[in-house]
Amino acid sequence: MGTDLWDVLGCKWTRRIVAHLAGGETRFNEIKRALGVPTSTLSARLKRLESSDIVFREVEESTPPAVHYGLTNRGERLAELLAEIDRLD
Template sequence: MSSEALESADRNAAAEKNEGACPVVRSLEQIGSQWRLVVLHDLADGEKRFNELKRSTGASSRTLSRVLDDLAELGFVERRVEADAPIASYYSLTDKGESLCPVFDEIESWATDWL
């Protein structure tokens, strides 16, 4: 068998082996960035205003705004605007976002045991 054929066979074997991990990989592509995880975990405690999230996460305004937009586009976070003076934006988890709460609990438990 040629080296090219062996490389192709290795790639196919690796692809088959990783098929089981695909849901995990796809999930982490959506929630796996540091800031996304921090914001999602912070919102698990309930609805928060932008500045509350900024203080509690330590993210810059630009980073937090980008992360919240991304999470809203992916369906994890919902934005509610109140016409207060000044206008206030409130963020909360959607049902999809809330479904991650047990996952965070498990990660916290694992971290307590192993880190």
């Protein structure tokens, strides 16, 4: 699991996505607009973060379906640690 976390943290978008989601649940396009990340990159990163139990994905039954992303407990702890590291810089 440790290697998995280092692989996740090695991506340049991980810190930005985690920091953005620390502000609360949000939708895909809101993340994309806020961070200026390409669609394919954001999709791949969110899938990777979800498989690492850092981000959760929730699909709202509506037409069209609304998909929300947020931080898991592990993701919240990571966001706190990253924020602490940023304060040290």
